[in-house]
Amino acid sequence: MADGSPTHEPRHLISYPRFLLRSLSIATDGSFAFYAWMTALTAVALVGANAWANQVTQGMITTGMTDHVSWGLYIANFTFFVGVAAGGVMMVIPAYLYHDEEMHDVVIVGELLAIAAIVVCLLFVTVDLGRPDRFWHLIPGLGRFNFPVSMLTWDVIVLNVYLLLNLHVCGYLLYMRFLGKPPNPRWYVPFVMLSIVWAISIHTVTAFLYCGLGGRPFWNSAVLAPRFLASAFVSGPAFIIVTMLALRRFAGIRIPTGPIQTLVRIIRVTILISLLMLVSEIFTEFYSGGAHTASARYLFLGLHGHDALVPWIWTAVAMTVLAAVLFLTPAALKQRRILILACILAFVGGWIEKGMGLIIPGFVPSTLHEIVEYTPSLVEWKISAGIWAFGLMVYTIALKFAIPVLQRARSDEG
Amino acid sequence: MNEEKPTLEAGSKTGDVSRRNALKGIGATLGATAFAAAISPLRNLAKDVSPEEFFQKHYQELDDDEKTRVIERLEAEARSEYGAEVQIRDHRPIPGTRFVYAINLSLCNGNGKCVEACHQENNHDRATNQSYIRVLEMPNGTMDMEQGNTTYDHAVPAKGKFYLPVQCQQCDEPPCTDVCPVQATWKEDDGIVVVDYNWCIGCRYCEAACPYHARRFNWEKPVVPADDVNPDQGYLSNRIRPQGVVEKCHFCLHRTREGRLPACLEACPTGARVFGNILDPDSDIRWILENKRVFVLKEELGTKPSFFYFFDK
Amino acid sequence: MLRFGLILFGMIVVAAVLGSMVGADSADSGEPAPPTADLTAPAHQHPVEIRRPSRVSGVSTGQVDAQGHLVTVACATCHSLLGKPEPQTLELTSVEYHSFEFAHGNLTCNSCHDPEAPLQLRFADGNPVAEEDLIDLCSQCHGPQRTDFDHGAHGGMTGYWDLSRGPRTRNHCVSCHAPHAPAIPQIRPTFKPKDRFLSPSPSPSPSPKEETAAGGSSH
Numbered sequence: 001m002a003d004g005s006p007t008h009e010p011r012h013l014i015s016y017p018r019f020l021l022r023s024l025s026i027a028t029d030g031s032f033a034f035y036a037w038m039t040a041l042t043a044v045a046l047v048g049a050n051a052w053a054n055q056v057t058q059g060m061i062t063t064g065m066t067d068h069v070s071w072g073l074y075i076a077n078f079t080f081f082v083g084v085a086a087g088g089v090m091m092v093i094p095a096y097l098y099h100d101e102e103m104h105d106v107v108i109v110g111e112l113l114a115i116a117a118i119v120v121c122l123l124f125v126t127v128d129l130g131r132p133d134r135f136w137h138l139i140p141g142l143g144r145f146n147f148p149v150s151m152l153t154w155d156v157i158v159l160n161v162y163l164l165l166n167l168h169v170c171g172y173l174l175y176m177r178f179l180g181k182p183p184n185p186r187w188y189v190p191f192v193m194l195s196i197v198w199a200i201s202i203h204t205v206t207a208f209l210y211c212g213l214g215g216r217p218f219w220n221s222a223v224l225a226p227r228f229l230a231s232a233f234v235s236g237p238a239f240i241i242v243t244m245l246a247l248r249r250f251a252g253i254r255i256p257t258g259p260i261q262t263l264v265r266i267i268r269v270t271i272l273i274s275l276l277m278l279v280s281e282i283f284t285e286f287y288s289g290g291a292h293t294a295s296a297r298y299l300f301l302g303l304h305g306h307d308a309l310v311p312w313i314w315t316a317v318a319m320t321v322l323a324a325v326l327f328l329t330p331a332a333l334k335q336r337r338i339l340i341l342a343c344i345l346a347f348v349g350g351w352i353e354k355g356m357g358l359i360i361p362g363f364v365p366s367t368l369h370e371i372v373e374y375t376p377s378l379v380e381w382k383i384s385a386g387i388w389a390f391g392l393m394v395y396t397i398a399l400k401f402a403i404p405v406l407q408r409a410r411s412d413e414g
Numbered sequence: 415m416n417e418e419k420p421t422l423e424a425g426s427k428t429g430d431v432s433r434r435n436a437l438k439g440i441g442a443t444l445g446a447t448a449f450a451a452a453i454s455p456l457r458n459l460a461k462d463v464s465p466e467e468f469f470q471k472h473y474q475e476l477d478d479d480e481k482t483r484v485i486e487r488l489e490a491e492a493r494s495e496y497g498a499e500v501q502i503r504d505h506r507p508i509p510g511t512r513f514v515y516a517i518n519l520s521l522c523n524g525n526g527k528c529v530e531a532c533h534q535e536n537n538h539d540r541a542t543n544q545s546y547i548r549v550l551e552m553p554n555g556t557m558d559m560e561q562g563n564t565t566y567d568h569a570v571p572a573k574g575k576f577y578l579p580v581q582c583q584q585c586d587e588p589p590c591t592d593v594c595p596v597q598a599t600w601k602e603d604d605g606i607v608v609v610d611y612n613w614c615i616g617c618r619y620c621e622a623a624c625p626y627h628a629r630r631f632n633w634e635k636p637v638v639p640a641d642d643v644n645p646d647q648g649y650l651s652n653r654i655r656p657q658g659v660v661e662k663c664h665f666c667l668h669r670t671r672e673g674r675l676p677a678c679l680e681a682c683p684t685g686a687r688v689f690g691n692i693l694d695p696d697s698d699i700r701w702i703l704e705n706k707r708v709f710v711l712k713e714e715l716g717t718k719p720s721f722f723y724f725f726d727k
Numbered sequence: 728m729l730r731f732g733l734i735l736f737g738m739i740v741v742a743a744v745l746g747s748m749v750g751a752d753s754a755d756s757g758e759p760a761p762p763t764a765d766l767t768a769p770a771h772q773h774p775v776e777i778r779r780p781s782r783v784s785g786v787s788t789g790q791v792d793a794q795g796h797l798v799t800v801a802c803a804t805c806h807s808l809l810g811k812p813e814p815q816t817l818e819l820t821s822v823e824y825h826s827f828e829f830a831h832g833n834l835t836c837n838s839c840h841d842p843e844a845p846l847q848l849r850f851a852d853g854n855p856v857a858e859e860d861l862i863d864l865c866s867q868c869h870g871p872q873r874t875d876f877d878h879g880a881h882g883g884m885t886g887y888w889d890l891s892r893g894p895r896t897r898n899h900c901v902s903c904h905a906p907h908a909p910a911i912p913q914i915r916p917t918f919k920p921k922d923r924f925l926s927p928s929p930s931p932s933p934s935p936k937e938e939t940a941a942g943g944s945s946h
Contacts, residue, residue, distance in 0.1 A: 046449060056456060061634035063633075067627070129658075134615045137472075144472050144597040145596070146594055150620055156595065215589065367624065371559040518875075538737075542922060570916055672892065675885065685881050685902070690879070701879075702878065
């Protein structure tokens with residue numbers, strides 16, 4: 001339909017909506033398994049939506065949070081998924097910076113993951129608000145945006161811009177495929193480069209949310225932001241590897257092994273850096289001792305008989321160490337099952353460590369050194385599951401319309 | 415799905431597509447209906463939040479007429495929801511005042527009357543005994559709060575203990591106001607850090623930032639029987655707070671900005687509490703800062719509290 | 728009421744101590760100015776009133792008044808302290824007499840009471856104490872506390888911090904300290920936080936699942 005001549009504005013006005021409509025149509029076509037998967041996710045998401053509506057109406061008394069532990073599962077998940085979003089960019093760096101041709105095929109998998117993860121992040125922040133009806137107070141121009149003093153406003157900016165960047169890059173590439181035109185590098189390469197820098201910024205700013213708080217010694221550590229990044233570049237690629245293997249297995253999509261190998265090599269390095277930083281943190285806390293280490297003692301050893309997080313953190317440490325060992329054993333990784341296991345271990349280990357293991361001990365003991373433990377309530381689990389399900393829906397649909405066209409375009413070219 | 419190779423290019427088997435589209439339409443309708451049903455509890459919220467409340471501007475942007483209308487609305491809400499006749503006023507700082515508080519830890523015996531007075535004065539939730547003040551029972555010989563205990567329940571003063579009441583320190587460098595993404599909390603000219611309860615979005619970042627556990631969140635709508643409601647209220651202080659917003663000690667500004675002493679001080683039977691205007695060179699508080707060896711909590715954090723502590727002996 | 732007539736130290740101190748407490752010309756701690764009505768205070772300043780002590784400790788009659796307070800009577804209601812026993816031999820330090828507890832350091836009755844006229848209080852130098860100067864009697868030994876009192880750092884108060892807007896009422900020494908047993912007794916705090924994490928028994932952490940269920944259902 002497109003003939004390669006420079007496009008005129010009116011044509012976009014017609015063809016762009018058609019592109020969207022067509023995409024929607026393709027994205028919602030599928031096998032029985034696809035519909036079953038989407039129906040299941042919808043059901044979980046609806047349970048979450050209902051739980052959230054109840055939480056908003058009845059108040060956050062329905063959560064397990066208190067004035068002592070005032071952030072919980074939501075902010076823990078938010079923090080982790082910022083990392084996943086940032087980790088998505090690890091597909092982009094080899095593809096565009098090092099011109100890894102094979103990576104180009106699947107780079108969209110990472111960018112779409114970033115989009116889905118950012119959506120998840122924004123939802124987790126929203127459900128953590130006591131007054132979501134006042135959301136507009138956060139909109140610059142309408143409300144009172146406390147920029148640049150509040151790090152939360154920085155986070156709002158970097159997350160939304162990252163979302164827009166990825167939407168633009170993915171949308172542009174797909175639209176050009178739709179038009180049957182080769183994408184013009186001028187319209188996406190600068191944005192890809194920007195998104196690489198931006199991916200680092202989203203996780204750095206998110207770390208600054210916590211490490212800028214002088215009253216919370218557990219977070220008030222310079223290594224927090226680099227640690228966030230290192231763990232993000234483990235969990236993001238781990239998720240993408242599993243996704244690609246799943247696409248190959250369940251959707252029959254041709255996935256070259258090259259990109260998977262590249263990601264494995266990346267994880268091999270980042271998981272070690274991540275562990276190194278964890279060890280540095282633990283050493284600093286425990287060797288020097290003192291009142292500032294109370295949170296770390298609570299997390300790893302238990303404090304005055306309170307030890308709810310101890311089994312969790314040691315599980316996370318064990319998972320991460322085991323994953324590191326597996327990633328460093330190339331022979332074992334050749335078996336796909338082992339690779340998947342290693343990825344899942346790294347992902348879940350990171351989720352525990354950077355979620356509950358990072359957020360909760362910041363509040364235990366409290367700033368008056370009272371020890372109040374936190375356990376998420378059923379409502380919190382429902383809402384979190386609902387958001388995960390919604391994120392997976394977004395990711396599935398996005399992959400659904402992105403992958404086939406790219407595959408096809410590739411085969412056309414080839 | 416394996417078999418199909420859907421393409422983005424337009425045009426394909428029309429009959430199949432239309433049947434499919436019809437099914438998709440049904441699915442989408444079902445999904446939307448289910449979603450509407452799932453979030454139906456929000457209707458209750460919509461009933462509670464009037465359009466005037468929803469669109470209410472930030473306190474600092476309200477003009478006098480708007481403030482009057484807002485206050486009338488809030489008083490009407492107190493009447494309809496709590497059955498209480500209340501007077502809400504908008505107290506502004508007295509020019510030339512800067513409030514400072516000090517506590518004599520040699521006198522404080524941990525009786526908790528201040529905690530209770532705060533509870534009653536500030537229309538706190540009854541069931542939780544909510545209060546802006548927490549009193550730590552500390553063993554002599556340490557300032558390590560980890561060894562403190564707020565839930566002591568025995569005759570006081572206990573041997574070998576001293577008592578450390580903590581409330582908002584009204585810092586000169588308040589970390590809580592810095593982190594607020596919507597400027598719902600700020601420090602006023604007389605040193606009091608206030609919250610606009612109708613602007614706060616309830617993110618609780620300030621609660622995480624405060625090093626003194628001074629902030630409280632309304633996890634649910636506070637319950638106060640009509641007879642117990644303190645009708646003498648201020649917009650930025652003790653009016654009954656909505657659900658889902660953060661609140662904190664405001665040095666009883668509805669009293670102190672009228673020249674009165676804060677409720678916690680009046681309730682203190684030991685006279686451990688001293689309150690006043692640090693800009694007045696003849697004030698009691700000034701004498702204490704000049705003649706007692708006062709200290710502040712967590713000085714190393716650089717928050718510069720307006721709240722001092724001292725020992726006599 | 729008869730009771731009021733019987734109370735030993737029913738002194739009335741309605742003295743403004745502005746001069747020593749809020750005035751710029753505050754007395755130095757060694758020689759506190761007597762708390763008399765301060766005529767030098769600026770006209771717009773409201774007074775600081777010292778709470779009038781309504782009752783002081785005496786001997787219990789074993790009866791309770793309408794408010795549930797123990798009715799006490801002054802020693803001199805029944806006993807003449809004149810002559811016998813000899814004042815010098817009345818070395819009360821910490822004794823219990825008709826359940827009257829005396830625990831005030833090494834003082835004796837005559838440290839403060841004139842043996843010739845027990846209702847009359849006297850300074851250590853023998854000069855009589857006027858009712859409104861009672862705080863000075865205490866200040867003979869409790870100088871630092873007096874200094875703190877004069878600067879609002881000792882003794883409870885109510886009213887206005889800003890005396891240009893309203894008056895202030897201050898506690899008297901004997902509002903809190905019984906003159907014969909001045910140590911403040913232990914009391915039980917009645918108002919404690921009841922945060923929801925405190926309400927269930929503080930048994931060491933049950934399994935996460937149980938706690939979740941409890942937290943969800945109890946509210």
